[in-house]
Amino acid sequence: MPSSRPFAAILLxxxxxxxxxxxxxxxVDLRLGYTFRQKDVDVTTSGVSSSTDWDKVQRLEGGAVVSxxxxxxxxxxxxxxxxxxxxxxxxxxxxxxxxxxxxxPALKLPLVRIELMPFxxxxxxxxxxxxxxxxxxxxxxxxxxxxxxxxxxxxxQVGASLAYVRSDSDHDIEVxxxxxxxxxxxxNFQGTVxxxxxx
Numbered sequence: 702m703p704s705s706r707p708f709a710a711i712l713l714x715x716x717x718x719x720x721x722x723x724x725x726x727x728x729v730d731l732r733l734g735y736t737f738r739q740k741d742v743d744v745t746t747s748g749v750s751s752s753t754d755w756d757k758v759q760r761l762e763g764g765a766v767v768s769x770x771x772x773x774x775x776x777x778x779x780x781x782x783x784x785x786x787x788x789x790x791x792x793x794x795x796x797x798x799x800x801x802x803x804x805x806p807a808l809k810l811p812l813v814r815i816e817l818m819p820f821x822x823x824x825x826x827x828x829x830x831x832x833x834x835x836x837x838x839x840x841x842x843x844x845x846x847x848x849x850x851x852x853x854x855x856x857x858q859v860g861a862s863l864a865y866v867r868s869d870s871d872h873d874i875e876v877x878x879x880x881x882x883x884x885x886x887x888x889n890f891q892g893t894v895x896x897x898x899x900x
Contacts, residue, residue, distance in 0.1 A: 727767060727768070727769050728767070728768040728899055728900075729765060729766075729767050729768075729899070729900040730765065730766040730767075730768070730850060730852075730858060730897050730898070730899050730900075731764075731765050731897055731898050731899075731900065732762075732763070732764055732765070732766065732850070732858070732860075732895045732896070732897035733761075733762070733763045733895060733896055733897065734761070734762045734763075734862065734893045734894060734895030734896075735759075735760070735761060735762075735893065735894060735895075736759075736760035736761070736762060736891050736892065736893040737891065737892045737893070738758055738760055738866075738889050738890070738891040738892075739758075739889035739890060739891075740754040740755040740756075740757075740758050740787075740889075741753075741754050741755075741887070741888075741889060742754070742755055742787070742795075742885060742886070742887050743885075743886040743887070743888075744883065744884070744885055744886075745883065745884040745886070746881060746882070746883050747881055747882060747883075748882075753789075755787040755788060755789060755795070756788050756789055756790040757786075757787070757788045758785075758786070758787045758788075759785075759786050759787075760783060760784070760785045760786070760891070760893075761783070761784045762781045762782070762783045762784075762801075762893065762895075763781065763782055764779060764780050764781030764782060764801070765779065765780055766778070766779040766816070766848075766850075767779070768807060768809070768814070772809070773808065773809050773810070774806065774807070774808055774809070775806070775807055775809060776804065776805070776806060776807060777804070777805060777806075777807040777814075777816045777818060778802075778803070778804045779801075779802070779803045779804070779816075779818055779820075779848075780800070780801065780802050780803075781799075781800070781801040781822075782798075782799070782800055782801075783797075783798070783799040783800075783801055783822065783824075784796075784797075784798060784799075785797040785798075785799060789831065791831055792831030792832075793828075793829055793830050793831035794827075794828075794829045794831070795826065795827070795828050795829070795885060796826065796827045796829075797824055797825065797826040797827075797840045797868075797870070798824050798825055799822040799823065799824035799840060799842060800822060800823055800824055801820050801821070801822035801842070802820060802821060802822070803818035803819060803820030803821075803846065804818060804819070804820075805817045805818040805819055805845075812851050812852060812853070813849055813850065813851045813852075814848075814849070814850055814852070815847070815848075815849055816846075816847070816848040816849075816850070817845070817846075817847055818845065818846050818847075818848065819843075819844070819845045820843065820844060820845065820846060821841075821842070821843045822840075822841070822842040822843070822868075823839075823840065823841060824839075824840040824842075825837055825838070825839065825840055826838055826839075826840040826870040826872075826885070828870065828872045828874065828883065828885055830874060830876070832876070834874050834875060834876050835874065836872040836873055836874045836875075836883075837872075838870045838871055838872045838873075839870065839871070840868065840869075840870045841868065841869050841870070842866055842867065842868035842869075843866075843867060844864055844865045844866040844867055845864065845865055846862050846863070846864035846865075846893075847862065847863045847864070848860060848861075848862045849861055849862070850895075850897060852899050856898050856899040856900070857896075857897075857898060858895075858896065858897035858898055858899055859894075859895070859896055859897075860894075860895050860896075860897065861892065861893065861894050861895070862891075862892070862893040862894075862895065863890070863891070863892055863893075864890070864891045864892075864893065865889075865890055865891075866887070866888070866889060866890075866891055867886075867887070867888045868885075868886070868887045868888075869884065869885070869886050869887075870884070870885050871883075871884045871885075872884070872885065
């Protein structure tokens with residue numbers, strides 16, 4: 702009885718060859734960045750709005766960006782964990798922990814890739830008035846970011862990002878036994894520098 706092994710090998714090559722060619726390559730970038738952002742903030746307390754500036758702001762982010770497909774034009778999906786801090790000159794502070802997800806088109810060049818990513822971020826914000834009164838609340842942000850990572854042979858990566866971001870959190874803060882509804886809204890441009898590694 703003739704062996705079926707040659708036939709099985711041919712069948713495997715016929716099926717697996719086109720299948721392997723159809724499976725896109727996947728780039729995974731791990732990134733860590735520091736963000737410079739504008740300091741303006743709008744605070745609405747019991748229906749009365751005021752605009753002011755934070756004294757100090759800082760924002761750190763770490764995440765991953767996945768890019769399927771070997772072609773010059775494709776899509777990217779990114780996820781980040783973000784720590785956002787703002788301090789007021791009078792002693793108050795605003796701290797947020799955010800999970801952000803973005804997806805959008807990308808132009809892939811030999812060293813640099815241009816990524817345009819609309820995103821949404823959800824998290825928790827702690828608003829402290831600096832007088833012993835504070836409140837945790839749900840945090841929402843959304844916007845769009847333009848990333849430009851440069852990847853060197855070996856996988857090391859440096860890059861920069863420009864983003865437009867709007868955020869909002871609504872707090873119920875107790876002051877002298879009275880609950881005060883306070884909404885914190887921010888709308889600003891942000892610039893990020895980051896390093897990374899392509900797996």
